[in-house]
Amino acid sequence: MQLLIVTGMSGSGKSSVMDVMEDIGFYCIDNIPPKLITQFVDLCRQSESEINKIAVAVDIRTGDMFTEIFRSWQDLKHYSDVDVKVLFIEANHDVLLKRYKETRRKHPLSEKFNGNIHEAINYEWVQLSQLREIADYYIETSNFTASQLKEQVRELFLENSSDSLIIKVMSFGFKYGVSTEADLVFDVRCLPNPHYIDELRNHTGLESCVRDYVMSFEQSQVLFEKMKDLIDYLIPLYVHEGKSQLVLSFGCTGGKHRSITFAELMADHLIENGYKVQKYHRDITKDKKF
Structure with missing residues (x-):
C-alpha cells in the first residue's frame, strides 16, 4: 500500500495537489484528523478493499490535533506493507499573504490572531517546521502557476517510483x-x-x-x-x-x-x-x- 501524507502551509497549493492525486488514482481524504489516519489504513489492510494508494491532506486546520501527526507517522513507519511518504508544500511569506488578499479567503488561524494574517502565517510556519524536516518530497510554489504545480505533482507520482530517486x-x-x-x-x-x-x-x-x-x-x-x-x-x-x-x-x-x-x-x-x-x-x- 502507498500512503502519501500531503501537508504544508495554508495557501501553498495543497488543494491543487490533492486534485491531481485523485486524478492519477489515489484515494484522497482532505483535512483528516491525524489520529484517524492509522485507523483508516488498518481498515483498508484488514478488509478486502482494493484501496492500495491513499493520499491524505493534513494541516493546521485540525487545530490542536495536528501535533498527533508525528505519532501517526511513526506508527505507520513500522508497517512493513505500507510505504509512507510525506509531501511538504510551501510558499514564501509574501506570496502567501498576497494569495490570501487576492482570494479574500480567511486563514485557518485568522480568528486566533484577530485577523492578523502576518502573525497567523508566522505561527503556522513554526508549527510545521518540524514536519518539513521529515518530508520525503518538497515543492516550493511561490513561482508556480496552478498548472505548473499540477504538472510537477504528476511527474512525481504518475509512475510507481517510490523506491527510486x-x-x-x-x-x-x-x-x-x-x-x-x-x-x-x-x-x-x-x-x-x-x-x-x-x-x-x-x-x-x-x-x-x-x-x-x-x-x-x-x-x-x-x-x-x-x-x-x-x-x-x-x-x-x-x-x-x-x-x-x-x-x-x-x-x-x-x-x-x-x-x-x-x-x-x-x-x-x-x-x-x-x-x-x-x-x-x-x-x-x-x-x-x-
Missing part, C-alpha cells in the same frame, strides 16, 4: 530570487554572459547557438566536468540515505542562458546514466517580449 534539474535567475527548494545550488554567473552578445540576447540555453557559445570556453567545460564528478559522487550517497527527491539548481543572472545550458547538459548526463529526471526552467519566460 527522482532528480529535478532546474534553472533560475538570481535577480528573481534564489531557488529555495534546491538541495544543491550551482552559481554559473562566473562564466561569459551571452546576454551581451546582440545576436544571442533574445535566445535561450535551450537553443544550440547559446549552448555552443557558453560551452565554447575552457572554463565552462572544466566547470561542467567538475560538477559532473561531484554530482556523480553524491547521488549514490543520497540514494543510500533513502532520499526520494533531489533538486539541483543552476543559477545565472537572468535564468535564460548559462543556467539553462548547464541544467540541460546535466539533465542529459543524468538521463544517460539511467536516473529519472525532471527539467524545469523557472525564469525562462520572465521579461519575455512578444
Whole structure:
C-alpha cells in the first residue's frame, strides 16, 4: 500500500495537489484528523478493499490535533506493507499573504490572531517546521502557476517510483530570487554572459547557438566536468540515505542562458546514466517580449 501524507502551509497549493492525486488514482481524504489516519489504513489492510494508494491532506486546520501527526507517522513507519511518504508544500511569506488578499479567503488561524494574517502565517510556519524536516518530497510554489504545480505533482507520482530517486534539474535567475527548494545550488554567473552578445540576447540555453557559445570556453567545460564528478559522487550517497527527491539548481543572472545550458547538459548526463529526471526552467519566460 502507498500512503502519501500531503501537508504544508495554508495557501501553498495543497488543494491543487490533492486534485491531481485523485486524478492519477489515489484515494484522497482532505483535512483528516491525524489520529484517524492509522485507523483508516488498518481498515483498508484488514478488509478486502482494493484501496492500495491513499493520499491524505493534513494541516493546521485540525487545530490542536495536528501535533498527533508525528505519532501517526511513526506508527505507520513500522508497517512493513505500507510505504509512507510525506509531501511538504510551501510558499514564501509574501506570496502567501498576497494569495490570501487576492482570494479574500480567511486563514485557518485568522480568528486566533484577530485577523492578523502576518502573525497567523508566522505561527503556522513554526508549527510545521518540524514536519518539513521529515518530508520525503518538497515543492516550493511561490513561482508556480496552478498548472505548473499540477504538472510537477504528476511527474512525481504518475509512475510507481517510490523506491527510486527522482532528480529535478532546474534553472533560475538570481535577480528573481534564489531557488529555495534546491538541495544543491550551482552559481554559473562566473562564466561569459551571452546576454551581451546582440545576436544571442533574445535566445535561450535551450537553443544550440547559446549552448555552443557558453560551452565554447575552457572554463565552462572544466566547470561542467567538475560538477559532473561531484554530482556523480553524491547521488549514490543520497540514494543510500533513502532520499526520494533531489533538486539541483543552476543559477545565472537572468535564468535564460548559462543556467539553462548547464541544467540541460546535466539533465542529459543524468538521463544517460539511467536516473529519472525532471527539467524545469523557472525564469525562462520572465521579461519575455512578444
